[in-house]
Amino acid sequence: MGITIAVGVLALLVGLIIGFFAARWYMKKYFEDNPPISPDMIKQMMAQMGQKPSQKKLNQLMSSMKAQQKKENSKK
Structure with a gap:
């Protein structure tokens, strides 16, 4: 035992x-x-595409990416 x-x-x-x-x-x-993607990485990507990123645009992109990530995690 x-x-x-x-x-x-x-x-x-x-x-x-x-x-x-x-x-x-x-x-x-x-x-x-x-x-993980940071705002600095997004700035660099946008600059490489010829866009000048504003803070508003960066915030929109970050919030949409977070929302997409939450959506994907909720499906699992």
């Missing part, structure tokens, strides 16, 4: 440790592939 409990607790701890490192690796990989 005591050995069964000890093996169960040990398996739980090993699973938690492995799960933590697997999740950490996955999130690092995800953010390398899909970096």
Whole structure:
């Protein structure tokens, strides 16, 4: 009986440790592939397209991107 409990607790701890490192690796990989977009990045992209970004336009783009992200997350 005591050995069964000890093996169960040990398996739980090993699973938690492995799960933590697997999740950490996955999130690092995800953010390398899909970096979060900042207002500075949007300014640079607009400048490359020949547009002069105003603060109002940047705010509109950021809010629309946040709304789209929330919409995608709610579908999951």
